[in-house]
Structures are given as structure tokens and as C-alpha cells.
Amino acid sequence: xxxxxGVALLGCGVVGSHVARLMVEQHVELGARxxxxxxxxxxxxxxxxxxxxxxxxxGLFTTDGEALVRRDDVDLVVEVIGGIEPARSLxxxxxxxxxxxxxxxxxxxxxxGAALSEAAVKAARDxxxxxxxxxxxxxxxxxxxxxxxxRITRVLGIVNGTTNFILDKMSTSGTGFAEALEQAQSLxxxxxxxTADIEGFDAAAKAAILAGLSFHTRVTAADVYREGIADVSxxxxxxxxxxxxxxxxxxxxxxxxxxxxxAVSARVHPAMIPGDHPLASVREAYNAVFVESxxxxxxxxxxxxxxxxxxxSAVLGDLVGAARNRLADVRGPAESVHAQHxxxxxxxxxxxxxxxxxxxxxxxxxxxxxxxxxxxxxxxQTVRQEGRGDDAQLVVVTxxxxxxxxxxxxxxxxxxxxxxxxxxxxxxxxMPE
Amino acid sequence: xxxxxGVALLGCGVVGSHVARLMVEQHVELGARxxxxxxxxxxxxxxxxxxxxxxxxxGLFTTDGEALVRRDDVDLVVEVIGGIEPARSLxxxxxxxxxxxxxxxxxxxxxxGAALSEAAVKAARDxxxxxxxxxxxxxxxxxxxxxxxxRITRVLGIVNGTTNFILDKMSTSGTGFAEALEQAQSLxxxxxxxTADIEGFDAAAKAAILAGLSFHTRVTAADVYREGIADVSxxxxxxxxxxxxxxxxxxxxxxxxxxxxxAVSARVHPAMIPGDHPLASVREAYNAVFVESxxxxxxxxxxxxxxxxxxxSAVLGDLVGAARNRLADVRGPAESVHAQHxxxxxxxxxxxxxxxxxxxxxxxxxxxxxxxxxxxxxxxQTVRQEGRGDDAQLVVVTxxxxxxxxxxxxxxxxxxxxxxxxxxxxxxxxMPE
Numbered sequence: 001x002x003x004x005x006g007v008a009l010l011g012c013g014v015v016g017s018h019v020a021r022l023m024v025e026q027h028v029e030l031g032a033r034x035x036x037x038x039x040x041x042x043x044x045x046x047x048x049x050x051x052x053x054x055x056x057x058x059g060l061f062t063t064d065g066e067a068l069v070r071r072d073d074v075d076l077v078v079e080v081i082g083g084i085e086p087a088r089s090l091x092x093x094x095x096x097x098x099x100x101x102x103x104x105x106x107x108x109x110x111x112x113g114a115a116l117s118e119a120a121v122k123a124a125r126d127x128x129x130x131x132x133x134x135x136x137x138x139x140x141x142x143x144x145x146x147x148x149x150x151r152i153t154r155v156l157g158i159v160n161g162t163t164n165f166i167l168d169k170m171s172t173s174g175t176g177f178a179e180a181l182e183q184a185q186s187l188x189x190x191x192x193x194x195t196a197d198i199e200g201f202d203a204a205a206k207a208a209i210l211a212g213l214s215f216h217t218r219v220t221a222a223d224v225y226r227e228g229i230a231d232v233s234x235x236x237x238x239x240x241x242x243x244x245x246x247x248x249x250x251x252x253x254x255x256x257x258x259x260x261x262x263a264v265s266a267r268v269h270p271a272m273i274p275g276d277h278p279l280a281s282v283r284e285a286y287n288a289v290f291v292e293s294x295x296x297x298x299x300x301x302x303x304x305x306x307x308x309x310x311x312x313s314a315v316l317g318d319l320v321g322a323a324r325n326r327l328a329d330v331r332g333p334a335e336s337v338h339a340q341h342x343x344x345x346x347x348x349x350x351x352x353x354x355x356x357x358x359x360x361x362x363x364x365x366x367x368x369x370x371x372x373x374x375x376x377x378x379x380x381q382t383v384r385q386e387g388r389g390d391d392a393q394l395v396v397v398t399x400x401x402x403x404x405x406x407x408x409x410x411x412x413x414x415x416x417x418x419x420x421x422x423x424x425x426x427x428x429x430x431m432p433e
Numbered sequence: 434x435x436x437x438x439g440v441a442l443l444g445c446g447v448v449g450s451h452v453a454r455l456m457v458e459q460h461v462e463l464g465a466r467x468x469x470x471x472x473x474x475x476x477x478x479x480x481x482x483x484x485x486x487x488x489x490x491x492g493l494f495t496t497d498g499e500a501l502v503r504r505d506d507v508d509l510v511v512e513v514i515g516g517i518e519p520a521r522s523l524x525x526x527x528x529x530x531x532x533x534x535x536x537x538x539x540x541x542x543x544x545x546g547a548a549l550s551e552a553a554v555k556a557a558r559d560x561x562x563x564x565x566x567x568x569x570x571x572x573x574x575x576x577x578x579x580x581x582x583x584r585i586t587r588v589l590g591i592v593n594g595t596t597n598f599i600l601d602k603m604s605t606s607g608t609g610f611a612e613a614l615e616q617a618q619s620l621x622x623x624x625x626x627x628t629a630d631i632e633g634f635d636a637a638a639k640a641a642i643l644a645g646l647s648f649h650t651r652v653t654a655a656d657v658y659r660e661g662i663a664d665v666s667x668x669x670x671x672x673x674x675x676x677x678x679x680x681x682x683x684x685x686x687x688x689x690x691x692x693x694x695x696a697v698s699a700r701v702h703p704a705m706i707p708g709d710h711p712l713a714s715v716r717e718a719y720n721a722v723f724v725e726s727x728x729x730x731x732x733x734x735x736x737x738x739x740x741x742x743x744x745x746s747a748v749l750g751d752l753v754g755a756a757r758n759r760l761a762d763v764r765g766p767a768e769s770v771h772a773q774h775x776x777x778x779x780x781x782x783x784x785x786x787x788x789x790x791x792x793x794x795x796x797x798x799x800x801x802x803x804x805x806x807x808x809x810x811x812x813x814q815t816v817r818q819e820g821r822g823d824d825a826q827l828v829v830v831t832x833x834x835x836x837x838x839x840x841x842x843x844x845x846x847x848x849x850x851x852x853x854x855x856x857x858x859x860x861x862x863x864m865p866e
Contacts, residue, residue: 022728026584032771033581033649130579136729138571138579146563146571148466149749151459216466278735281714295455295746296569296736302711303732313728316582321766330763333754338465 005034005323006041006073008099010065010090011081012052015104015131016043018312019078019319020054030316034323038076042068044090069094075326078315079103080131084111091116095123100322100331102315104131110205110221113212117335126331128318133206134159134287136310137303138317143213143291145333151294152214155253156273156430159206161285161305162197163229163249165189167237167270168283171246176234189285199228200249200268207251210289211266214253216339219266225346227269236270236424239356239395245272246280250429256344265344271429272354279430290430347404352381352431354397356424357413361392365418369394372416376409377401381433391420397428438467438756439474439506441532443498443523444514445485448537448564449476451745452511452752453487463749467756471509475501477523502527508759511748512536513564517544524549528556533755533764535748537564543638543654546645550768559764561751566639567592567720569743570736571750576646576724578766584727585647588686589706589863592639594718594738595630596662596682598622600670600703601716604679609667622718632661633682633701640684643722644699647686649772652699658779660702669703669857672789672828678705679713683862689777696775698782704862705787712863723863780837785814785864787830789857790846794825798851802827805849809842810834814866824853830861 007023009016023030023040031037040056044065062068069077069090077094079101081087087108091101096119103109109116109132120127130140134157143152158164162184169180181198184190196202204224211219229249240247250271256263273280278300282288287305292298304310325331359365366385373380379399386393398406414422440456442449456463456473464470473489477498495501502510502523510527512534514520520541524534529552536542542549542565553560563573567590576585591597595617602613614631617623629635637657644652662682673680683704689696706713711733715721720738725731737743758764792798799818806813812832819826831839847855 018728022582026582029584029772030582033769136583137732138575141579142571142575145754146574146750147746148753149455149459149463149751150746151462278714281711293746295451295742295749297740297743299570299734299736301732301734304730309728310730313580313583313726316728317579318582320581321578324766328763330761333757336466339462 004037004039005075005326007038007319008041008068008071008074008077009043010077010079012043012045012054013080014308015311015315016080017052017054018308019080019315020056022312022316024055030320033320035327038319038323041071041074044068065090066093069099070097074099076319076322077101078319079105080315082107084108088112092119095119095125095127098123098125100126100326102128102318102322104129104311104315106132106202106205106209110208113220114218121334124331126322126325128322130318131311131314133209134289135303135305135307136313137287137289137301137305139289139301140209140213142301143210144336147293147296150296152291153255153294154292155210155214155289156279157206157210157251157289158248158279158282158287159251159289159305160197160203160249161287162190162194163203164282164287165285167229167232167247167249170232170234170237174234177230177232198230200226203249203251203268207253207266207268210251211253211264212337215255215264215341216336217264217341217343218337219264219343223266223343225267225269229270232270233424236426239354239424240272243272243354243397244275245428246275247272247426248279252429254349256349263342263344265349267346267349269427271427273430277430347402347407349403350400351403351406351427352398352400353406353410354395354424354426354428355410355413355422356393356395357422358391358393358420360418360420361387361390362418365392366394368416368418369413372412373398373409376405376412378405378409393423400433437470437472438508438759439472440752441474441501441504441507441510442476443510443512445476445478445487446513447741448744448748449513450485450487451741452513452748453489455745455749457488463753466753468760471752471756474504474507477501498523499526502532503530507532509752509755510534511752512538513748515540517541521545525552528552528558528560531556531558533559533759535561535751535755537562537744537748539565539635539638539642543641546653547651554767557764559755559758561755563751564744564747566642567722568736568738568740569746570720570722570734570738572722572734573642573646575734576643577769580726580729583729585724586688586727587725588643588647588722589712590639590643590684590722591681591712591715591720592684592722592738593630593636593682594720595623595627596636597715597720598718600662600665600680600682603665603667603670607667610663610665631663633659636682636684636701640686640699640701643684644686644697645770648688648697648774649769650697650774650776651770652697652776656699656776658700658702662703665703666857669859672787672857673705676705676830677708678861679708680705680859681712685862687782689782696777698777700779700782702860704860706863710863780835780840782836783833784836784839784860785831785833786839786843787828787857787859787861788843788846788855789826789828790855791824791826791853793851793853794820794823795851798825799827801849801851802846805845806831806842809838809845811838811842826856833866
């Protein structure tokens, strides 16, 4: 009897239905690539009766995921349910029962990656999650394996398609956030409840995963500073354009030298980046991850960051890899968290700000404002002053400083008598000092 | 006694010296990532006395590569000599003696990949060659592993930095080929004998490797159609610009449906691509590989394609991977050539041409020229006519057709009485039909 490898699929939504479809359509080819056929043993869903447009035996559907992952003829489990439970319990049960696991679950990994990873090591099985970050773009394997001999210093990622679509619309059409969000929703780029995307939760989970792999350090979602894009105004976008910049929601992972040794940081927030930076031309819902490393220099990985078929592509790549390993009775490289660097709080990271302040148009204002920056040890790179009737606007771009000092400076400016309003504050990234 | 893994380095030139340097500088970190220290056992060079700016024990240098790769304390061999011999013999000797091999040798792989790969399988050792294509850009592992569950349909690569630098210069400054080449040479982007780059031999070797991995088929340099950039004129570049295009030297690997089943092709030639294509913005000596696949869609991998440190980064990534495998006593996935698709000759591939013809400016010329296209079954997409005193220029962009039919059409045009000269012929890629 020819050996086969059995696959259990958990979830059959946008991603799962394409995983099932591609497993059927590419059955012969995938088998040739692995060495033996991959057979779908079951698909765990909540509502088995629902039509999914997938041409598989109706008898494969089950509501009992727990029983499915424990079947002796299941060698590989694909989890595309999302969320914390029941995904976590099912993954742990699968590993415990000796199956390798492929998951796209960024939220779970960013919260509980350590436990999952330990379970995989204990079971001597693979836990693969390329699909959890930036959809189809191969980025986790390159970071963990291709760049394993290099020293990654910074990762800048556009890792959420919804927010990139909205910011791109704001930038090209001049509309405000609300209108752009509505457009994204009507085109299917944003969900009815867009909180996870808009508020940066989705990007923060991905930032935790990227930082962990880049710096060989455990980083969780709780370690990631997070600001969403709901407060980005048409004025911010216009102000960025005046500097030759565009606004992007970035996941930023950095290595820092501190007096106590090396540390790392991970943060998600809107930022202005120069228009000629490779990330600036990432349009619509596309994703891209820009990596800076000591030897390789500047690399970029670009592609569709979400959607059923692209995410299924990443899942199936992991599935083929895990299947090859099962067949050879080996496992891929274990997670590398040996460095255990400290994760810096946001206040201790180094950033630079773009600050627009509406002020009274009278003598001494610029000097007083400059004094406020200086008082907090923040050095100014450029100031642009624009008259506006009887008031004026000062647009300041700082040099790099401690984020906490920059934040205190903004507070100080707001409290000044001659300052009517701090009308725009946004960090600036990837700009030459 | 703690176990260590011994590394032999073959070659200590531009790449090898950086591999040695980084192994020394990152000794602790690389050891932590692998699990045990990586120790440099010897460096084979032709002239041991030559200063290389590498801070290693002078006793490590040897001229006897054969003896070095057969040492019992050598577990991993890094080959960065380049060329066919002695690289091939040393790699085969290393594998036969039980070492895993990391190489950056595109020329050897494109000519003799099958024999090397068989030797690695027989020895149950890894043969890794990420550094052979596009320098530091992780592209081979993503193609072979991350996209192992997808169906790659086309790869378009800018995989030679020298020619990209020259074409970029021609495009931005309007200079001709000879002047741009001189500039590239004076800046160190082109060698004194630039034949391998200019004539497309380097890119063709990379195209063979890319096509093989993308289509699970053995493709050698001899299968790759090749045209260099020496005949690209300032006029061609200007003509491209008029269409909103730029000229790039592309390595193009494609999957084709033929009456006899699936086939593949690989070719290297200058081509006009639309200015808004992601590859169009790859400037100077940078490389990028654009991948189209059934599920993932459009992906791009971008970065430095050559140079000591970037290539060393790719070599060390492979070295860490191969070392992890040695430690676990496993090997990575074997080369996948199960599909064994036919490789189409250039004449049978489908392309489209941009053709500029200088003609007599008289009635009936356009009709006669159009008739010549039609006679060979080539359909015209656009014609632009420009008066030029008593003659005129017709600029034709065709629809997609068999390359052989397009070539015959050009020959037919040149033979026409009313045609004074076929002044520019270049293929057009990545343009919507």
C-alpha cells in the first residue's frame, strides 16, 4: 500500500475554502512535490450544512474538531479558524497527538506563541505560520532562514491591507478618514466592524511575530506600542505631501544599543515616509515588508497581504514543507529565541516627530516655541512658518529623540499661551537625518 | 567536549573575505543560532601570501583545496571560487566525503546542476545555493519552499546589477550604451571585461536556476535564449519612454500550455516594460524578481544583487541552515524536478515586439507594412506614424505572437522596397493586452 499523509482542515471560511479547493485541484502536483499524496481527512466547521463552493465530499465536514485532530490517520492539521479559542486548544491537541500544525492565526501566535512553540518542540513536530503575516508574501521563512546568518537591524512593514487602502485613498483623492473607510467597506477591503484593522491590533500582532523572528527574542502583542489611523486627518496627509512624504501605517521593529546592552522594540503607528522610499509606492491593499540588515543591506518583499487565494498559497507552502518533514521524520528549525533581548517601552525608543502648531502671529513666538523643544532636549531639524491672517502655523520636523521627550514636548507646546492648537502630530520614519 | 561544526572556505575574494569576516565577527551569535559553534578549519586560496583584510589566523590559508574538503573535521564546505573548475571537483569531493556544501556558483549550477544535485542526494547532504541568484535577495528558498503549494506561472527578474545600472543611466541621462558602460566601469559596477554581464551570460545562468525551481523541471544554461544589451541604443530607450516604458534586461521564465501538454521557457533579453510596473522602479545596480502565481498573485523580491557583504549574507544564511541540518542529522528538501516539462525553443514562445521602421513617406506604405505583419499571422496593437522630412517612421507594437513569426516579420519588413531601415526592434513585456 502506498503511504499517504492525512490532513485535517480546521475552518472553511475565506481562507479554508481556498485551501480545500487548491488541495483538490492540485492533488497530483502537491503529491509529487511532497513525495506521497496529501489526503483531506476532514474539515471542522461550525455549520456543516452551509454551502462553501468547495467541491469535496460532504461527508468530510464535521463539527467535532477535537475528534478530527486526534484521528490516527491525521498527520497534518491546518488551522484557519482564527481567534484564540477553540483554535488554541485544537492546535495543542493536534501537536500532543503527534500532528504537525500549519496556522494563519496571528492573534493567537502574538499572544501565546511561547506555549504553542513549546508544545511543538515537545511533540517534535512542526508549527508553521507563514500565512500569519503579510498573506502570500514569503517573509517569515526568509527572516528565520535566509537571513539566519545576518544581523537584522530594522524591519518596516506595511502589513495591513485595509489601512493601506484607506491611507492610499486619502492620499490620492484628498478625502478624509471617514469617507475613505466607507469606500473601503463598500469595496470589501474593510469589514463591517473594522476595529482590529483601523486601531492597529492586526498590525501589532504581526509586528510581534516579525520582531520575534528578526531579533531571536520572544515578543508578544502586549510588548507592541500601538496607534491606529482613525485620527489621521486630510490635513496630516496634505502636510506630509508638502514635505514630499506619504502617510503609511507601519509596523516597525528595531534593534537598539542601550547602556545595558542590546534591546529591541516593536511599534505600530501612522508615520510619514519619503515619497521615494520603496514602501511609499505600495498602493491600495498591497503589503510590503522592508528589511535592513548589516550585510544584506536593504531588502523588500512585496505582494498581496490578504484574501483567500493568497493566504491559502502561504498555508499550502507550509503544508508541503511540513509534509516533507513528516515523510522524512524530521522537523524544521525550532524557533530561535536565544537572544532574549529586552523589549524597550515606547518612551525609550528613538523617533522623530512632524508637529504643526497654530500660533499667534506675533514677535517672539518662534523663539518661545523653539525654547520649548530645547527645554526637553529635542533638536529641531526644520521649521516652516506659514502666515494665516492674524495667526500663523509653524510646522516643525525634529531630529531623532527619545519618544517620551517628544511626547512631553508636544504636551508643553499645547500648554503655551501663544499656542492656539497643536493641529497635527505624526512620527516621521525612513528620512535621512 | 562540546561539539562544534567545522567549515572549509574555498576562495577568499570579494565574497569569501566577507564570509570569513562575518564568521569571525558573529561567531557567538551564529553559534547560538545553529546550536553549536561554527569553526573555520581552513581557507583554500591560490595565493596564500596575499593580504585580504580578514582577521583570521594566517595558518588557516592553504593552496590544497582537495585536502581541505576531505578533512574529517570539516562538516560544511563553502565554495565561492566561481567558474567551472576546480569548483566542481571540490564540491563533488566535499559531498563524497560527507560534507554539506554551500555555493554561490551560478555558472556551475546552470551547466552541471544535475550532477551536483545527484551527488548531494547520494551523500544525503545539503547543497544550498541561495547566493547564486540575486545576491542577498532571498528568492530561491521562497520559490522552492514558501511557494511549494502554489503554481508559479511566470518569473520576471532583473538579476544582473551591471546591466541594470547601465540601462538606468541610459534612461536617466540619455547617453548611449558605450558611455554608460564606461561610467559603470569607472564606478566599479562593471568589470574590465564585462562580457558575462553585458552579453547576458550571467543572467542566463540565473534564469536557468530560477526556471528549474519555479517549474520543478531541469533547465540548463543551454536551454536559455539569450540576448545582451550591447545593441540597445539611446533611440530604443527614447522610444520606450515615448510609450511610457523603460528598458530592462529581463530573465523571463514562463509556463506554457501547448497541444502536447505543459511546457516551460527561459529567456534573457532587453525588453520594454511599462513605467508603472514594480520592476520599472528598480534603479541603479539593484536587483528584483517579480513572481506571478495562480494563488499568491503578484509578488516581488527586491534588494542588492551583488557585492561582497550582500552575497556573504546569503551564503551565511545557507550555512546556518545546512549546519542546523547537520546537527539534526537530516537534510533539507531535495531538489524537485519531477515535472520534467519540455523547455520550448525561443521561436515557440509567445512575445510581442516594438518595431520602428523608417519608410518612404508615400501613399500605401502603411497598408503594405500592415500586410507584411498580417502575412505572418502577427496582429498589430498600435501604430504611430511620424513624419521626418521626405521619409517617415512607423512605430508598431504588436499583439502577442509566436516569437518566430515576429522574427520572420522583421525580416520581411527589412526586405521591403519602401522600407529604408528597421531602426529598432525590442520585445515588450508585462504590458496589458
